[in-house]
Amino acid sequence: MTNSNHPLDPLSTVEIESATQATRQFVDELNEGIKPQSIQFNTVTLIEPPKHLVLSWLGYEQTAFPIARQAEVIFLDGKTQTAWEGVVNLPTNIEGGKAISKAQVVKWKCLDKDQQPSLLVEELNQAEQWAKSNAKIIEAVKQVGVDPEMLFCDGWCISIDERFPGRRLQQCLMFARSRPGDSLYAHPIDFVPVFDSHTGQLLTIDYPPLNSDEGEAPPPSSAKDNSERPRKLRFPPPSTNQNYLPEQIKQDDPTFKPREGLKPIHVTQPDGVSYSIDGRIIRWQNWSLHLGFNYRDGLVLNNVTYDDNGTIRPLFYRLSIAEMVVPYGISKFPGHRKHAFDTGEYGIGALSNSLSLGCDCLGSISYMDADFVKRSGESKTTKSAICIHEEDAGILHKHTDFRDLKVHVARNRKLIISNVCTVANYEYGFYWSLGLDGTIELEIKLTGIVNVTAMAPNEPRNKSIETEVAPRIAAPFHQHLFSLRIDSMIDGQSNQVVQTDIVPDEDDVGGPTNYYGNGFHTEKKIFTTSKNAISDYDANKSRTWTIENPNKQHYSSGNNVGYKIMSGNFATMFAKEGSMLYNRAPFARHHLHVTKYQDSTLYPSGMYVNQCEGGEQFALTDWMAKDESVKNEDIVTWVTFGANHVVRPEDWPIMPVETVKVHLKPSNYFARNPALDVPSTKDAKSRLAEEAAQVDDKNCCNM
Numbered sequence: 001m002t003n004s005n006h007p008l009d010p011l012s013t014v015e016i017e018s019a020t021q022a023t024r025q026f027v028d029e030l031n032e033g034i035k036p037q038s039i040q041f042n043t044v045t046l047i048e049p050p051k052h053l054v055l056s057w058l059g060y061e062q063t064a065f066p067i068a069r070q071a072e073v074i075f076l077d078g079k080t081q082t083a084w085e086g087v088v089n090l091p092t093n094i095e096g097g098k099a100i101s102k103a104q105v106v107k108w109k110c111l112d113k114d115q116q117p118s119l120l121v122e123e124l125n126q127a128e129q130w131a132k133s134n135a136k137i138i139e140a141v142k143q144v145g146v147d148p149e150m151l152f153c154d155g156w157c158i159s160i161d162e163r164f165p166g167r168r169l170q171q172c173l174m175f176a177r178s179r180p181g182d183s184l185y186a187h188p189i190d191f192v193p194v195f196d197s198h199t200g201q202l203l204t205i206d207y208p209p210l211n212s213d214e215g216e217a218p219p220p221s222s223a224k225d226n227s228e229r230p231r232k233l234r235f236p237p238p239s240t241n242q243n244y245l246p247e248q249i250k251q252d253d254p255t256f257k258p259r260e261g262l263k264p265i266h267v268t269q270p271d272g273v274s275y276s277i278d279g280r281i282i283r284w285q286n287w288s289l290h291l292g293f294n295y296r297d298g299l300v301l302n303n304v305t306y307d308d309n310g311t312i313r314p315l316f317y318r319l320s321i322a323e324m325v326v327p328y329g330i331s332k333f334p335g336h337r338k339h340a341f342d343t344g345e346y347g348i349g350a351l352s353n354s355l356s357l358g359c360d361c362l363g364s365i366s367y368m369d370a371d372f373v374k375r376s377g378e379s380k381t382t383k384s385a386i387c388i389h390e391e392d393a394g395i396l397h398k399h400t401d402f403r404d405l406k407v408h409v410a411r412n413r414k415l416i417i418s419n420v421c422t423v424a425n426y427e428y429g430f431y432w433s434l435g436l437d438g439t440i441e442l443e444i445k446l447t448g449i450v451n452v453t454a455m456a457p458n459e460p461r462n463k464s465i466e467t468e469v470a471p472r473i474a475a476p477f478h479q480h481l482f483s484l485r486i487d488s489m490i491d492g493q494s495n496q497v498v499q500t501d502i503v504p505d506e507d508d509v510g511g512p513t514n515y516y517g518n519g520f521h522t523e524k525k526i527f528t529t530s531k532n533a534i535s536d537y538d539a540n541k542s543r544t545w546t547i548e549n550p551n552k553q554h555y556s557s558g559n560n561v562g563y564k565i566m567s568g569n570f571a572t573m574f575a576k577e578g579s580m581l582y583n584r585a586p587f588a589r590h591h592l593h594v595t596k597y598q599d600s601t602l603y604p605s606g607m608y609v610n611q612c613e614g615g616e617q618f619a620l621t622d623w624m625a626k627d628e629s630v631k632n633e634d635i636v637t638w639v640t641f642g643a644n645h646v647v648r649p650e651d652w653p654i655m656p657v658e659t660v661k662v663h664l665k666p667s668n669y670f671a672r673n674p675a676l677d678v679p680s681t682k683d684a685k686s687r688l689a690e691e692a693a694q695v696d697d698k699n700c701c702n703m
């Protein structure tokens with residue numbers, strides 16, 4: 001018996017612990033001198049096998065054979081301040097939840113000092129403890145009237161700080177609570193300490209400048225110059241409580257009470273759900289996919305296929321959010337360091353919430369757990385990390401024949417696979433959905449608490465870069481840029497991307513080819529090489545890109561079969577060429593990149609994003625520089641989309657969900673509307689509002 005049903009299944013808890021035990025044993029047997037002194041595991045994750053092997057295993061090719069499973073193990077050594085990366089062959093025989101055979105380390109190396117693995121939550125919590133017990137920080141908060149017992153800090157990646165090369169760093173955003181349970185984000189403190197994340201050494205305390213430091217020279221530009229400045233005017237954090245938890249609001253405002261009049265909406269499926277789950281293979285309404293998951297991407301949709309009247313048609317080998325970055329527009333030190341790569345720097349999958357039935361997810365729900373590693377090497381499980389359910393999606397299609405009022409209407413439905421991740425103050429919900437009409441949608445919901453900084457008493461506002469969401473609390477403007485990695489296999493591995501613009505006909509009114517002046521037409525460009533395929537959204541041309549298979553055409557239109565990429569949420573990175581962010585986020589330089597597939601090219605900002613300087617010779621820039629053919633080849637399409645967040649006071653003290661979406665829509669793929677056979681059923685439970693029963697439901701989602 002093998003330990004896994006599918007080569008892309010995430011590591012089981014047994015596999016994780018086998019890998020960490022094998023690593024410890026391997027290290028124990030090393031000679032002194034080259035031996036790590038203390039192992040703190042960082043990540044243990046599946047090394048996805050080469051695509052050609054998986055395709056063979058899946059049956060796309062003739063010869064299928066078992067695929068050995070391997071884990072990538074990354075750990076830190078606090079004593080030698082080093083980080084290590086290993087490859088472990090996993091046990092081939094697991095029975096009854098126990099490994100019968102042993103795992104074995106087959107490769108390992110010490111990482112360069114500029115390769116910093118992601119920051120774990122345990123490490124962020126550690127930084128908070130260091131801050132709370134550091135004499136200099138205690139003194140600094142006492143100076144502004146903060147009780148050190150009520151001090152909290154969010155550890156953050158630092159991007160790059162040129163003052164401390166080769167060190168693993170965290171910058172800490174400081175806050176205070178006014179009482180237990182109070183929202184700490186209402187009380188930001190006026191300084192930012194920087195810690196060595198290996199040793200806990202406090203390296204510096206940085207003081208952000210005010211919008212107007214009257215009487216002072218303008219703030220110098222570099223981090224080094226800034227650290228040599230005298231400490232600026234200190235001031236206490238804003239003291240007014242700004243809570244979102246009802247029980248906390250009530251303590252500040254005894255008249256507060258939950259609004260009334262919201263009667264329950266129950267979602268019921270009396271005959272059960274319409275999907276099936278076999279291991280991690282989900283089947284629903286002609287769709288089939290394997291649901292992968294890892295600490296970094298979070299949700300991964302593998303081998304997405306569609307059963308088109310008995311023919312299983314391959315669509316996507318792998319879909320995931322491969323990277324994201326949240327750049328802030330603050331150009332003054334140290335605000336320039338705020339551009340968190342939540343995928344690569346933290347591992348957003350590892351930050352998944354345990355979802356709650358009836359609160360996060362309504363109706364008939366299936367959950368999947370997610371397994372990770374603790375620093376100790378033991379596994380840990382986030383229960384119900386992934387939610388799978390169906391939702392009504394409004395009308396699918398409708399027509400009324402106006403002559404005889406004959407009506408035909410069918411309802412659409414989505415199968416939704418989702419998770420929600422908490423990255424310190426912010427929440428991201430990732431919702432992949434499949435539709436009855438062949439559409440795949442990715443909706444990302446942004447919520448949580450916006451990042452804020454403290455303003456000094458009487459400090460002037462700078463309305464062009466931040467919003468004073470509540471007195472003396474400034475929320476700086478920022479972006480959320482996501483990199484959707486699409487490894488397509490539209491009716492086969494040979495695909496290409498065609499750009500379609502819609503433009504007016506060239507001639508003016510009265511001209512020979514546009515006499516009445518109303519003409520418009522599409523212009524197509526088939527991308528030939530990676531450099532040729534660099535493209536940006538153009539709203540004036542209603543620009544779309546279609547991933548198509550040039551070897552197969554629609555029976556009627558003659559167009560290549562394809563899937564169209566559509567989004568109303570293309571956001572452009574504002575950071576200048578040569579800036580830290582530009583160098584580190586090559587995926588965000590343009591909305592579209594296309595590369596020829598090669599194994600192990602999953603992450604466009606590199607494997608080790610934390611403190612990586614990037615530039616022009618790494619990750620996506622390297623793959624693009626090859627300028628390989630992407631026409632009728634095995635290709636990967638990278639789509640960057642997102643939101644610009646000019647914060648509103650209404651986003652405070654907790655932000656109503658903001659959404660960004662991308663659709664992958666069949667285009668010349670199906671012979672006709674693939675949902676013609678969806679029955680026009682009538683919901684027997686729907687009724688006139690006046691007849692609806694009064695039901696009182698006291699359950700709530702505040703836990």
Ligand SMILES: [Cu+2]
Binds near residue numbers: 645
């Ligand atoms: Cu935002």
